[in-house]
Amino acid sequence: MITLNINGKTHELDVEPEMPLLWVLRDRLELTGTKFGCGVAQCGACTVHIDGEAHRSCSTMVGDVQDREIVTIEGLPKDGPDSKVALAVQAAWQKLDVVQCGYCQSGQIMSAINLLTDNPTPTDDDINASMEGNICRCGTYVRIRHAIHEAAKDLA
Amino acid sequence: MLIQKSQTIAPSRRSFLKGAALSTSVFVLGSFVPLGRFAAAEGEAAAPAAVFDPNMFLRIGSDDSVVVLCKHLEMGQGVSTGLATLVAEELDADWSKVGFDFAPNNPKVYNNLFFGPYIGTGGSTSMANSWTQMRQVGAAARSMFVAAAAKQWNVPASEITVLNGVLAHASGKSARFGELVEVAMQEAVPTAVALKDPKDWKYIGQQLPRLDSKGKTTGTAVFAIDIRRPGMLTAVVARPPQFGGSVGSFDDGAARKVPGVVEVVEVPSGVAVLAKDSWAAMRGREALKISWKADKAETRSTDAIVAEYRDLAKTPGLPAAKKGDAAAGLAGSDSAEAEFLFPYLAHAPMEPMNCVIELTADGAEIWAGSQFQSIDDYAVSQVLGTTPDKIKIHTLLSGGSFGRRANASADWVVEAAQIAKAMKTKAPVHLLWTREDDIKGGFYRPMALHRVKADVKDGRVSGWQHTIVSKSIITGTPFEPMMVKEGVDATTVEGVADTPYAIENFSVEVHNVKTAVPVLWWRSVGHSHTAHVMETTMDELAHKAGADPLAFRLAHLKDGSREAGVLKLAAEKAGWGKEMPKGSGQGIAFHHSFGSYVGMVSEVSMVDGTLKVDKVIAAVDCGIAINPDVIRAQVEGAIGFALSAVLRNRVTLAEGVVEQSNFDDYEPTRIKEMPAVEVHIVKSAEAPTGIGEPGLPPLAPSIGNAVFSATGKRMRSLPFDLGALA
Numbered sequence: 001m002i003t004l005n006i007n008g009k010t011h012e013l014d015v016e017p018e019m020p021l022l023w024v025l026r027d028r029l030e031l032t033g034t035k036f037g038c039g040v041a042q043c044g045a046c047t048v049h050i051d052g053e054a055h056r057s058c059s060t061m062v063g064d065v066q067d068r069e070i071v072t073i074e075g076l077p078k079d080g081p082d083s084k085v086a087l088a089v090q091a092a093w094q095k096l097d098v099v100q101c102g103y104c105q106s107g108q109i110m111s112a113i114n115l116l117t118d119n120p121t122p123t124d125d126d127i128n129a130s131m132e133g134n135i136c137r138c139g140t141y142v143r144i145r146h147a148i149h150e151a152a153k154d155l156a
Numbered sequence: 157m158l159i160q161k162s163q164t165i166a167p168s169r170r171s172f173l174k175g176a177a178l179s180t181s182v183f184v185l186g187s188f189v190p191l192g193r194f195a196a197a198e199g200e201a202a203a204p205a206a207v208f209d210p211n212m213f214l215r216i217g218s219d220d221s222v223v224v225l226c227k228h229l230e231m232g233q234g235v236s237t238g239l240a241t242l243v244a245e246e247l248d249a250d251w252s253k254v255g256f257d258f259a260p261n262n263p264k265v266y267n268n269l270f271f272g273p274y275i276g277t278g279g280s281t282s283m284a285n286s287w288t289q290m291r292q293v294g295a296a297a298r299s300m301f302v303a304a305a306a307k308q309w310n311v312p313a314s315e316i317t318v319l320n321g322v323l324a325h326a327s328g329k330s331a332r333f334g335e336l337v338e339v340a341m342q343e344a345v346p347t348a349v350a351l352k353d354p355k356d357w358k359y360i361g362q363q364l365p366r367l368d369s370k371g372k373t374t375g376t377a378v379f380a381i382d383i384r385r386p387g388m389l390t391a392v393v394a395r396p397p398q399f400g401g402s403v404g405s406f407d408d409g410a411a412r413k414v415p416g417v418v419e420v421v422e423v424p425s426g427v428a429v430l431a432k433d434s435w436a437a438m439r440g441r442e443a444l445k446i447s448w449k450a451d452k453a454e455t456r457s458t459d460a461i462v463a464e465y466r467d468l469a470k471t472p473g474l475p476a477a478k479k480g481d482a483a484a485g486l487a488g489s490d491s492a493e494a495e496f497l498f499p500y501l502a503h504a505p506m507e508p509m510n511c512v513i514e515l516t517a518d519g520a521e522i523w524a525g526s527q528f529q530s531i532d533d534y535a536v537s538q539v540l541g542t543t544p545d546k547i548k549i550h551t552l553l554s555g556g557s558f559g560r561r562a563n564a565s566a567d568w569v570v571e572a573a574q575i576a577k578a579m580k581t582k583a584p585v586h587l588l589w590t591r592e593d594d595i596k597g598g599f600y601r602p603m604a605l606h607r608v609k610a611d612v613k614d615g616r617v618s619g620w621q622h623t624i625v626s627k628s629i630i631t632g633t634p635f636e637p638m639m640v641k642e643g644v645d646a647t648t649v650e651g652v653a654d655t656p657y658a659i660e661n662f663s664v665e666v667h668n669v670k671t672a673v674p675v676l677w678w679r680s681v682g683h684s685h686t687a688h689v690m691e692t693t694m695d696e697l698a699h700k701a702g703a704d705p706l707a708f709r710l711a712h713l714k715d716g717s718r719e720a721g722v723l724k725l726a727a728e729k730a731g732w733g734k735e736m737p738k739g740s741g742q743g744i745a746f747h748h749s750f751g752s753y754v755g756m757v758s759e760v761s762m763v764d765g766t767l768k769v770d771k772v773i774a775a776v777d778c779g780i781a782i783n784p785d786v787i788r789a790q791v792e793g794a795i796g797f798a799l800s801a802v803l804r805n806r807v808t809l810a811e812g813v814v815e816q817s818n819f820d821d822y823e824p825t826r827i828k829e830m831p832a833v834e835v836h837i838v839k840s841a842e843a844p845t846g847i848g849e850p851g852l853p854p855l856a857p858s859i860g861n862a863v864f865s866a867t868g869k870r871m872r873s874l875p876f877d878l879g880a881l882a
Contacts, residue, residue, distance in 0.1 A: 019435055027433035032382035033375020037506050038591040042819035073375030093373045100793055101232030102372025103506040103555025128828035137506045137556050138232045139796015141830035
């Protein structure tokens with residue numbers, strides 16, 4: 001049995017410890033907001049927060065993250081003081097209509113929240129460095145950069 | 157041939173068809189307004205006498221919600237917002253109440269008016285074919301609400317106004333759409349409607365927010381990969397390592413022992429492993445032992461295929477275009493023949509190919525990011541031995557496509573149907589391609605080789621001989637009768653054979669290559685390579701003539717043309733010709749595709765021998781700009797999408813086996829590489845044309861021409877030979 005704390009809930013799961021977190025989220029718990037893009041930690045579509053840090057769930061074995069706090073896009077706080085960064089990021093993404101196909105954007109948003117939590121006033125270089133692991137095949141990068149600055153302004 | 161292609165005849169008679177409603181509180185309006193631009197003759201409507209499908213183009217609820225049934229696939233291009241904008245404009249709806257749903261696969265109602273009786277999204281035709289139709293849907297619904305209110309209030313219809321979903325009369329009476337739904341749906345559907353004067357538009361031309369932003373920023377948007385059906389099994393398929401190969405024999409003993417694996421079946425494309433979850437299916441596939449047959453396979457390496465291309469290019473090909481006498485124009489020329497080589501490219505949409513299929517008593521239900529529904533349902537019906545009307549497609553948001561999901565062979569939905577058919581149970585099957593399957597799976601932008609000999613005399617192009625070697629995308633598909641003439645596939649030569657440049661002595665020849673490597677349209681199709689050849693060559697000729705590259709192009713275009721317009725606008729906004737720092741350069745390019753015109757100026761710099769694309773300034777003329785922000789987004793995105801094909805992407809074969817496998821060796825553009833982008837839109841009163849693809853073609857040549865300006869080196873082939881710049 002594997003015990004996982006996901007979005008504030010404890011789940012007891014009969015899965016092998018080597019099973020990637022991504023597939024537990026998507027296929028066992030039906031938390032499908034976290035996406036499968038490459039399976040080898042190259043694209044960031046599967047990004048989740050583990051103890052507040054952005055991680056690629058496709059390359060994270062569930063046996064390694066028992067008793068850690070896992071948050072997916074569905075579990076982002078919607079109110080209260082902890083919700084400020086997430087809400088600012090999502091609002092900026094909506095205001096600037098960043099999305100196109102949208103498939104990578106859960107991962108982009110999880111990475112952006114992580115960046116702004118650690119660094120409230122990122123430069124373009126900071127954004128490039130921090131968001132480099134998230135691929136957007138639609139090429140929405142101009143707006144991703146803009147939206148992160150916009151969210152930073154909103155949070156200031 | 158998959159689908160019998162009937163002659164597409166656009167009827168002139170307007171016939172609105174009213175559908176039955178699901179419930180009394182839902183207003184349903186259906187219409188069939190054929191407006192095909194390929195109109196060949198006047199004729200009777202291809203529409204049926206009556207349609208009773210409850211989900212047509214518009215559902216208005218008693219809660220005032222306005223749901224537009226979207227007949228095109230939303231793959232990120234913004235079409236759902238665009239179509240809804242047209243309806244909302246004429247309906248005078250409240251935009252905050254507007255949403256969309258995907259239309260069912262009924263071709264009698266939801267056909268692409270440019271494709272004839274078929275549903276499909278592609279060729280950047282969505283807004284263009286729907287432009288009048290969707291406004292008529294909105295206008296007809298509006299007039300039914302007005303007629304209903306006029307009766308209720310006993311006032312003349314002409315005195316009723318509609319604003320933001322509220323009908324009103326000077327007497328003080330007013331009502332929301334939701335309040336009048338039941339009576340409005342009793343009104344006769346008008347046979348003709350007047351559309352607004354453009355000066356009265358409130359939504360068209362404005363920056364309305366996208367309808368899909370919220371779902372896509374909260375993880376709630378549903379893609380095919382997110383569908384979960386009771387008892388569903390996930391299938392992954394082991395396919396032959398070489399294109400054209402097939403299964404010899406296999407041993408599935410170890411695969412069946414993997415926990416979670418339920419079944420292993422052989423299908424025409426390979427061996428499918430079905431399991432309770434994706435991970436188990438993938439592990440099961442790894443445990444298969446298969447011996448493959450390669451007797452019909454492509455077993456050559458890329459170098460050998462290129463060598464064949466080069467040999468062919470030296471021989472006379474099929475004529476694709478001819479003006480004047482190219483050989484005479486080049487008599488005595490000292491120009492060398494230039495070679496341009498373009499690799500196979502994978503589309504690599506972020507959502508890997510996948511779909512869910514569930515067999516029903518007489519057909520199937522499919523959940524997919526379906527792009528050519530009328531091909532997908534027909535192809536699946538053939539597998540299952542039934543008819544397309546028994547195949548119900550639930551179209552869902554797709555995580556990109558770039559052409560991959562619009563396949564005349566419907567490869568992945570057919571594969572899913574074959575797996576479901578091979579299963580003994582009727583469990584729903586979710587076919588999932590991994591990223592490796594996608595990169596190695598074929599249906600690539602065809603490899604292409606161009607040879608060009610061209611020269612200038614007295615500041616003008618004196619002669620242009622052009623040979624293209626490629627594999628035809630269209631031959632062998634239902635589109636062949638329409639798009640292949642005398643052996644020449646229009647998608648091989650588009651952008652060259654129809655060049656807007658006035659070249660007196662011009663010839664284009666084509667060689668069609670045969671290989672088992674499957675090819676497909678890739679965002680902007682033939683223009684993805686032809687624009688680079690045309691615009692690089694024009695730049696070279698300008699330099700040879702000692703002319704400014706912008707002035708040289710304008711001299712070969714009509715004064716006041718839309719072509720000239722976007723070139724001038726891009727040049728003006730970029731400060732064309734300004735002093736650039738040492739090691740930096742500007743490059744200009746222009747291309748016309750899918751009815752739209754795009755001019756681009758790129759600015760690059762060389763930093764320690766590494767190319768950096770700093771900025772791209774684009775000018776776009778795509779007719780009336782229905783939503784300028786979506787247009788800007790499509791051009792920004794086309795630049796981001798295409799940049800990695802300029803810098804590094806290629807699919808290569810080693811003894812027939814694809815050498816790339818994932819985003820590490822087929823790496824899309826990353827954020828640090830993304831240049832600043834400016835998009836300027838030409839104000840236009842022309843009907844809207846495409847924008848999903850036209851932003852792509854001028855990118856590579858504008859960057860290549862900037863590299864020449866910065867370094868003196870020509871980048872004729874893609875991806876660029878960056879080593880030559882170091």
